[in-house]
Amino acid sequence: MKAAVIVFPGSNCDRDMAHALQDFTDVKTVDLIPHTAESVDRYDAIFLPGGFSYGDYLRSGAIARFAPVMESVVSEAKKGKTVVGICNGFQILLEAGLLPGAMKRNTNLKYICRTVNVKVENSGTRFTSDYEEGEVLRIPIAHGDGNYECDEQTYETLKMNHRIVFSYESDVNGSTGRIAGITNEAGNVLGMMPHPERAMETLLGSEDGRGLFTSVYHHWRDTHVVTT
Numbered sequence: 001m002k003a004a005v006i007v008f009p010g011s012n013c014d015r016d017m018a019h020a021l022q023d024f025t026d027v028k029t030v031d032l033i034p035h036t037a038e039s040v041d042r043y044d045a046i047f048l049p050g051g052f053s054y055g056d057y058l059r060s061g062a063i064a065r066f067a068p069v070m071e072s073v074v075s076e077a078k079k080g081k082t083v084v085g086i087c088n089g090f091q092i093l094l095e096a097g098l099l100p101g102a103m104k105r106n107t108n109l110k111y112i113c114r115t116v117n118v119k120v121e122n123s124g125t126r127f128t129s130d131y132e133e134g135e136v137l138r139i140p141i142a143h144g145d146g147n148y149e150c151d152e153q154t155y156e157t158l159k160m161n162h163r164i165v166f167s168y169e170s171d172v173n174g175s176t177g178r179i180a181g182i183t184n185e186a187g188n189v190l191g192m193m194p195h196p197e198r199a200m201e202t203l204l205g206s207e208d209g210r211g212l213f214t215s216v217y218h219h220w221r222d223t224h225v226v227t228t
């Protein structure tokens with residue numbers, strides 16, 4: 001599997017994301033791809049990392065969504081490739097229209113940086129198959145704009161189709177339905193606010209994030225014939 005980690009001006013979790021993929025899965029190639037790249041079509045999975053792309057000016061993710069590489073990210077997502085957006089990456093996917101809804105300021109109007117309990121609501125996805133359904137993970141959050149908002153109909157659709165993949169065990173930022181992560185309708189695009197790439201080693205507080213990266217890798221391995 002070849003993975004691309006997109007680097008926008010202001011990304012700050014790109015190296016952690018590459019480290020998570022490189023050192024905790026059997027992914028063959030992990031490349032850091034600049035926001036100016038024309039195409040990511042040679043990659044099997046595309047990762048949008050957290051950070052403060054374009055300084056969060058205008059609205060988190062609103063400028064990054066127009067970065068040159070995004071045209072290719074959108075078209076690969078529409079072809080069914082695996083796309084993962086974490087934190088600012090999730091915000092960019094929302095702004096790009098690959099996922100429904102939007103992010104508002106956290107209800108306490110503060111940047112929240114702490115480890116929280118995140119529940120796996122659906123373990124039947126390519127992002128969560130290595131977790132148990134209902135499992136509670138300890139994963140850090142670090143965001144100012146993590147208050148997920150969508151209209152009632154969208155919320156009902158997300159719920160009915162099991163597209164709410166992660167939820168906060170208790171309310172941390174005001175998100176509708178305590179939503180922490182959702183997929184698109186086709187199930188190949190995931191956006192989540194918590195940072196699994198910062199939960200890879202017990203020494204650093206938690207290794208509960210590993211399952212996200214191994215699930216993506218195992219999904220790819222199980223759907224591809226590997227010739228050596």
Ligand SMILES: NC(=O)CC[C@H](N)C(=O)O
Pocket residue numbers: 049050051052053056060086087088089142143144145146
């Ligand atoms: N860690 C992040 O990706 C932060 C996302 C965004 N800059 C926010 O504050 O909401």
